[in-house]
Amino acid sequence: MKQIVISSLEETNELAQKIASLLQGDGLLCLSGDLGAGKTTFTKALGKALGIDDVITSPTFNILKIYEGDIPLYHIDAYRLEGLSQDLGFEEVFDETGVKVVEWYDYIADILPKERLEINIALDKDNRVFQIQAIGKKYEDMEEVL
Amino acid sequence: MKDITILAIESSCDESACAIVRNGKDILSNVVATQIEVHEKFGGVLPEVASRLHVEQISAVIDEAVEKAGISVGDVDAIAYTRGPGLIGSLHVGVQAAKTLAWAYHKPLLPIHHIKSHIFANNLITDLKFPLLALVVSGGHSEIVYMKDDSSYEILGQTQDDAIGEAYDKVARVLHLGYPGGPKIDKLAKGVEPSYKLPQPKTQGAFDLSFSGLKSGVLQFVDRCNRKGESYDDATLAASFQETALNEIMDKLLKAIDTVEVNQVLLAGGVAANSRLREKMAEAFSNRSEELILPPLWVCTDNAAMVAVAGYFAYKNKEFGDFSQSAKPSLKVLESQK
Numbered sequence: 001m002k003q004i005v006i007s008s009l010e011e012t013n014e015l016a017q018k019i020a021s022l023l024q025g026d027g028l029l030c031l032s033g034d035l036g037a038g039k040t041t042f043t044k045a046l047g048k049a050l051g052i053d054d055v056i057t058s059p060t061f062n063i064l065k066i067y068e069g070d071i072p073l074y075h076i077d078a079y080r081l082e083g084l085s086q087d088l089g090f091e092e093v094f095d096e097t098g099v100k101v102v103e104w105y106d107y108i109a110d111i112l113p114k115e116r117l118e119i120n121i122a123l124d125k126d127n128r129v130f131q132i133q134a135i136g137k138k139y140e141d142m143e144e145v146l
Numbered sequence: 147m148k149d150i151t152i153l154a155i156e157s158s159c160d161e162s163a164c165a166i167v168r169n170g171k172d173i174l175s176n177v178v179a180t181q182i183e184v185h186e187k188f189g190g191v192l193p194e195v196a197s198r199l200h201v202e203q204i205s206a207v208i209d210e211a212v213e214k215a216g217i218s219v220g221d222v223d224a225i226a227y228t229r230g231p232g233l234i235g236s237l238h239v240g241v242q243a244a245k246t247l248a249w250a251y252h253k254p255l256l257p258i259h260h261i262k263s264h265i266f267a268n269n270l271i272t273d274l275k276f277p278l279l280a281l282v283v284s285g286g287h288s289e290i291v292y293m294k295d296d297s298s299y300e301i302l303g304q305t306q307d308d309a310i311g312e313a314y315d316k317v318a319r320v321l322h323l324g325y326p327g328g329p330k331i332d333k334l335a336k337g338v339e340p341s342y343k344l345p346q347p348k349t350q351g352a353f354d355l356s357f358s359g360l361k362s363g364v365l366q367f368v369d370r371c372n373r374k375g376e377s378y379d380d381a382t383l384a385a386s387f388q389e390t391a392l393n394e395i396m397d398k399l400l401k402a403i404d405t406v407e408v409n410q411v412l413l414a415g416g417v418a419a420n421s422r423l424r425e426k427m428a429e430a431f432s433n434r435s436e437e438l439i440l441p442p443l444w445v446c447t448d449n450a451a452m453v454a455v456a457g458y459f460a461y462k463n464k465e466f467g468d469f470s471q472s473a474k475p476s477l478k479v480l481e482s483q484k
Binding site: 034035036040041044055057058062063064065066 | 233234306309311316320365476
């Protein structure tokens with residue numbers, strides 16, 4: 001477990017940039033944190049770091065948004081799926097090569113691949129605390145150098 | 147000129163709908179089966195529930211639309227359908243139904259962009275006069291769109307984070323008002339002084355919108371009150387949120403309109419039904435030269451008649467699709483035919 005305290009949007013961009021390059025075009029990030037913690041903000045920064053030009057907006061309404069680019073970004077928001085266990089077809093998304101970001105991942109924990117980078121974002125006064133937990137070799141190596 | 151009759155299918159979100167419209171104007175039938183009651187229980191749109199109900203409803207909805215129109219599917223000129231954006235599972239149901247009809251009856255297909263449909267819906271109540279500016283506000287979208295003619299589409303500004311309808315839903319959930327949040331907040335806020343101070347949205351683009359910071363502001367306001375043991379008034383908070391959100395929209399719209407010359411300004415999307423937004427629009431445009439179109443509720447909500455109108459213009463512009471195209475949840479306007 002690693003903890004990183006962030007106090008500005010620039011620092012969010014820097015962290016996203018670092019994570020984006022360590023992912024090397026493929027991987028799963030699971031984000032948690034209250035409404036307004038900054039999950040979508042972080043995903044926007046990550047998308048920018050991946051070279052995606054489109055405006056990345058909240059996927060709450062559509063559940064899944066796909067951004068095509070050299071490295072595709074799959075942005076899932078499970079906010080509306082609380083208390084449901086149904087086949088939503090997300091397994092296919094997790095099999096794709098590209099960066100997959102899941103917000104409110106607890107709600108679909110049973111269908112998520114085991115290996116992933118979990119990031120919890122918490123507000124602490126004016127700062128944001130990123131708690132990063134790696135599961136699996138690739139992600140443990142990432143956590144090491146973050 | 148020969149009449150053009152379009153059969154259209156819409157299933158991008160809550161509604162399974164089919165309509166038959168002649169010349170982008172005369173509604174022969176417009177059938178909508180809604181899932182709102184089911185979703186109310188869950189506090190939002192659930193994709194699996196949505197697609198399962200669409201499967202159950204779509205055939206009956208098409209049958210009813212054809213019967214009410216008093217024609218046969220063989221009599222229509224083309225089949226229009228919503229290709230995206232929307233919920234993937236829901237979209238597939240409508241796409242399959244449209245392809246099946248087109249295949250069986252040898253009709254051309256017209257893949258339609260959901261937001262374009264919302265804008266074209268206004269042609270059902272008035273004649274669209276291009277160039278025009280559309281304010282598209284819904285659960286999944288918030289855009290200021292400039293249309294030079296009936297086949298062009300330029301986004302001048304758009305939300306950088308949450309859509310306005312989504313912000314309404316999330317704030318409504320915090321206030322325990324239920325789903326959909328828009329009408330409930332609108333009702334609660336009516337005539338109430340918006341006296342709580344909430345953070346003003348900030349964006350980089352001059353005409354862009356943002357509602358995420360405001361949503362967080364409401365949450366932090368509630369948290370702060372709970373922590374300090376202070377009470378707050380739900381209606382005042384609803385009114386304060388609504389006023390801040392709508393002022394953001396009006397501010398950007400009025401800035402954007404000064405950069406273009408248009409004949410009409412129109413509202414589109416589900417949030418167009420918001421009574422306070424309509425008041426603000428009427429006030430802002432009372433002394434301006436542009437004609438203001440405020441569509442009635444039945445034009446703003448998801449239905450298939452609007453897809454048929456967009457289909458009519460697509461037919462005239464020969465924007466046909468083919469059978470290889472599938473649903474595209476993140477569809478962009480300019481790629482709807484690709």
